[in-house]
Amino acid sequence: MSTRESRAREWAERVRSGDVRAAARLMRDLEDGYPEAADVLRALFPHTGNAYIVGITGSPGAGKSSITDRLIAQYRKRGKTVGVVAIDPTSPFSGGAILGDRIRMQEHALDPGVFIRSLATRGSLGGLSRATSDVTRVLDAMGKDVILVETVGVGQDEVDIASLAHTTIVVVVPGMGDDIQAIKAGILEVADIFTINKADREGADRTERELRAMIELRHAVAAPMDHDAAHRFFRTEAIALHVQDTDWVPPITRTIAIRDEGFENLVDAIEKHRAHLEEGDGRARREQARAKAELLGMLRERLVSEAVARLEAERGQLEALAAQIARREANPYDLVDEVVGRLS
Amino acid sequence: MSTRESRAREWAERVRSGDVRAAARLMRDLEDGYPEAADVLRALFPHTGNAYIVGITGSPGAGKSSITDRLIAQYRKRGKTVGVVAIDPTSPFSGGAILGDRIRMQEHALDPGVFIRSLATRGSLGGLSRATSDVTRVLDAMGKDVILVETVGVGQDEVDIASLAHTTIVVVVPGMGDDIQAIKAGILEVADIFTINKADREGADRTERELRAMIELRHAVAAPMDHDAAHRFFRTEAIALHVQDTDWVPPITRTIAIRDEGFENLVDAIEKHRAHLEEGDGRARREQARAKAELLGMLRERLVSEAVARLEAERGQLEALAAQIARREANPYDLVDEVVGRLS
Numbered sequence: 001m002s003t004r005e006s007r008a009r010e011w012a013e014r015v016r017s018g019d020v021r022a023a024a025r026l027m028r029d030l031e032d033g034y035p036e037a038a039d040v041l042r043a044l045f046p047h048t049g050n051a052y053i054v055g056i057t058g059s060p061g062a063g064k065s066s067i068t069d070r071l072i073a074q075y076r077k078r079g080k081t082v083g084v085v086a087i088d089p090t091s092p093f094s095g096g097a098i099l100g101d102r103i104r105m106q107e108h109a110l111d112p113g114v115f116i117r118s119l120a121t122r123g124s125l126g127g128l129s130r131a132t133s134d135v136t137r138v139l140d141a142m143g144k145d146v147i148l149v150e151t152v153g154v155g156q157d158e159v160d161i162a163s164l165a166h167t168t169i170v171v172v173v174p175g176m177g178d179d180i181q182a183i184k185a186g187i188l189e190v191a192d193i194f195t196i197n198k199a200d201r202e203g204a205d206r207t208e209r210e211l212r213a214m215i216e217l218r219h220a221v222a223a224p225m226d227h228d229a230a231h232r233f234f235r236t237e238a239i240a241l242h243v244q245d246t247d248w249v250p251p252i253t254r255t256i257a258i259r260d261e262g263f264e265n266l267v268d269a270i271e272k273h274r275a276h277l278e279e280g281d282g283r284a285r286r287e288q289a290r291a292k293a294e295l296l297g298m299l300r301e302r303l304v305s306e307a308v309a310r311l312e313a314e315r316g317q318l319e320a321l322a323a324q325i326a327r328r329e330a331n332p333y334d335l336v337d338e339v340v341g342r343l344s
Numbered sequence: 345m346s347t348r349e350s351r352a353r354e355w356a357e358r359v360r361s362g363d364v365r366a367a368a369r370l371m372r373d374l375e376d377g378y379p380e381a382a383d384v385l386r387a388l389f390p391h392t393g394n395a396y397i398v399g400i401t402g403s404p405g406a407g408k409s410s411i412t413d414r415l416i417a418q419y420r421k422r423g424k425t426v427g428v429v430a431i432d433p434t435s436p437f438s439g440g441a442i443l444g445d446r447i448r449m450q451e452h453a454l455d456p457g458v459f460i461r462s463l464a465t466r467g468s469l470g471g472l473s474r475a476t477s478d479v480t481r482v483l484d485a486m487g488k489d490v491i492l493v494e495t496v497g498v499g500q501d502e503v504d505i506a507s508l509a510h511t512t513i514v515v516v517v518p519g520m521g522d523d524i525q526a527i528k529a530g531i532l533e534v535a536d537i538f539t540i541n542k543a544d545r546e547g548a549d550r551t552e553r554e555l556r557a558m559i560e561l562r563h564a565v566a567a568p569m570d571h572d573a574a575h576r577f578f579r580t581e582a583i584a585l586h587v588q589d590t591d592w593v594p595p596i597t598r599t600i601a602i603r604d605e606g607f608e609n610l611v612d613a614i615e616k617h618r619a620h621l622e623e624g625d626g627r628a629r630r631e632q633a634r635a636k637a638e639l640l641g642m643l644r645e646r647l648v649s650e651a652v653a654r655l656e657a658e659r660g661q662l663e664a665l666a667a668q669i670a671r672r673e674a675n676p677y678d679l680v681d682e683v684v685g686r687l688s
Contacts, residue, residue, distance in 0.1 A: 042678070045676070049670070049672055287670035288663070291670040292665075294669075295662075296652070298676060298677075298680045299648050299651050299652070300644050303643075303647040303651060303683070303684055304643050308640070318636060318639075319636065321636075321639070322639060323628075323635075325635035326393070326628065326631035326634070326635040328393055331389050332635065333385070333386040333389065336639070336642045339643060340643075
């Protein structure tokens with residue numbers, strides 16, 4: 001065993017034994033792309049797969065942070081250890097506002113049964129799913145029973161969560177208006193549970209009726225599709241899997257996060273969904289879909305950086321190549337053929 | 345020249361000469377991934393780069409379709425030919441509603457100076473930027489003067505448009521509430537022009553004041569950053585370029601699409617931005633950024649499909665591999681090393 005390998009194993013052991021500083025440094029080094037950190041993740045991998053992952057998604061302003069906060073408390077009451085990945089939409093303009101929620105969640109900071117890690121979007125929403133996935137693996141290896149993943153609630157991010165989580169909660173608020181449209185773009189399809197938050201607001205009954213109508217429509221549409229047809233239609237494995245699970249009708253729960261109301265019910269709903277998945281092959285199928293998505297994601301990232309390194313060694317800097325393409329002095333299709341040809 | 349190559353060249357010629365059926369079939373075949381279509385795109389590539397590309401983004405419900413519609417009419421009045429790429433958030437639940445707008449836009453269907461192509465998200469938002477880029481190339485090769493790209497207005501999609509477009513319009517509506525948060529997540533940074541649509545609604549003045557404050561803040565933050573710093577911070581080239589262009593202060597225009605008010609002003613603003621880009625090296629820099637993003641995107645796609653094909657030939661079906669990973673019988677990090685090692 002090389003020194004590097006044994007150092008990685010030692011680090012992995014510290015993470016597995018619950019060493020918080022070793023885990024925190026690993027997460028930071030993974031985000032910064034240190035190769036040593038990747039070695040540790042590789043060593044941890046065989047010891048993961050035990051944690052139950054719950055995704056929390058929904059529009060900005062729906063109260064996802066408060067719900068996450070209450071779910072932590074509820075799971076702690078039930079004696080479970082909890083890991084949290086919270087994705088913060090930081091930009092020079094928003095950092096402040098959202099950070100407030102994050103700090104509030106730090107009431108759990110002194111509880112050794114809770115580990116919270118924030119990831120920053122820094123203006124870009126891409127590349128987050130990889131970092132989120134890495135952090136859940138570390139929390140999983142640390143032995144956390146439940147991992148809560150709170151999304152930023154904008155776009156692709158909301159659909160990606162469904163490839164990662166065992167149970168996905170979609171948070172809505174009464175009187176949604178535009179939100180209904182956002183829900184339509186692929187988010188409804190990934191919900192295992194809905195929760196109407198701020199349920200004391202006017203319009204909660206109407207929102208529930210609308211959701212129920214959508215759920216019924218989904219069942220009517222999905223029922224005749226086999227897995228391949230659903231996959232062709234939705235283009236993502238995660239949605240196809242959710243749509244196909246016609247034995248599960250997403251329940252609609254109600255919460256009022258600021259008054260801590262409705263969270264026993266919500267956790268009961270999560271546990272019921274978990275029992276449903278574990279009764280059949282649902283959990284195994286979801287883990288397989290996640291493994292596939294991650295394998296493809298890693299291949300994508302590593303192959304491209306390797307290919308660019310070789311291209312630059314032979315043809316000059318990427319920027320100069322891009323400038324030639326922009327001036328139509330080089331054809332990108334030929335360049336790609338050249339690089340890809342080398343794989344076969 | 346092979347038969348296949350000469351067939352591709354012939355097809356490309358028909359597209360360049362403005363043959364609408366040849367162009368429509370090419371777009372469809374590109375979306376369906378036919379290799380012959382890729383050959384045609386390769387043949388068209390040297391003849392592209394002339395069209396001016398305008399992106400239209402903003403939250404669902406802000407009126408992007410109506411604005412696109414009015415912009416078509418305005419550009420036609422000015423004697424320009426127009427291509428349109430409209431991204432539709434179709435899911436079993438939304439197809440109907442949004443399609444209404446699309447049909448309305450067909451008032452231009454009989455005008456040979458206008459070509460409209462819709463792309464469906466089908467529940468998934470990934471993979472769209474590639475298809476959008478391909479369609480703009482075809483419209484460009486057809487000789488369209490201006491290409492309008494209307495996004496679905498959800499998430500990553502809104503940021504991607506900035507790598508593609510020369511001018512990006514961000515549509516907002518008075519009394520935004522939650523929308524302000526959405527704008528914060530990377531969308532503000534890509535705006536070359538803001539338009540407050542539905543400007544007859546209450547709150548337009550306040551929205552304008554808020555936008556102006558944000559723009560000033562952006563300038564204060566961006567001014568001390570060099571390009572590399574901006575790129576590190578924002579992680580995407582497109583945003584870094586926009587932030588760096590401190591000579592351009594995004595104007596805020598007002599439109600009322602349903603009454604066709606404000607569109608002369610909006611097109612004037614676009615033309616002013618175009619003149620600004622073409623005075624310096626702004627247009628060349630944006631085209632270079634686009635070329636780079638596309639080259640990386642194509643490499644990503646082709647390398648992964650090639651790698652998966654080889655992996656499946658040697659190790660069995662991807663699904664079976666994913667199942668082994670999910671059961672912790674295989675380590676994805678080792679698999680990736682194996683595949684990537686072959687490139688070097």
